[in-house]
């Protein structure tokens with residue numbers, strides 16, 4: 001079994017805020033991230049898929065196809081966007097990196113399951129919110 005990786009970059013803003021909390025409670029829990037107009041990050045996202053090499057092609061999965069799949073279904077939706085307002089698949093959620101990773105996983109998992117190549121599985125999604133902090137979801 002091999003792991004294929006794709007690395008993606010995008011810029012987005014978000015606000016960490018729970019509308020059912022008071023302003024004081026939001027400030028206590030989310031600190032400066034609860035600021036009224038949100039704040040931005042230069043995000044990085046790594047997507048890993050697993051599978052075995054097809055002897056006829058020498059590939060597990062075409063990396064160009066992986067790049068197009070992620071760009072068209074994730075990156076185009078979030079790049080230069082405000083995650084609280086502009087992304088339908090994050091609507092009503094508090095866009096922490098944890099919640100963001102779970103939503104990306106759900107979308108990619110469905111898309112990869114539809115691909116003809118049954119050999120391929122989503123293995124992990126990692127989102128780096130800053131240069132030093134990331135959240136990773138992996139298949140159990």
Ligand SMILES: Nc1nc2c(c(=O)[nH]1)N=C([C@H](O)[C@H](O)COP(=O)(O)OP(=O)(O)OP(=O)(O)O)CN2
Nearest residue numbers: 014016030032033039095096097098129130131133
């Ligand atoms: N569990 C989580 N904790 C935090 C999240 C998160 O998504 N999940 N997010 C944030 C913020 O978005 C925040 O902007 C990160 O702030 P900070 O660590 O301060 O990062 P900066 O790049 O702004 O760092 P500086 O050192 O201030 O430059 C917080 N926690």
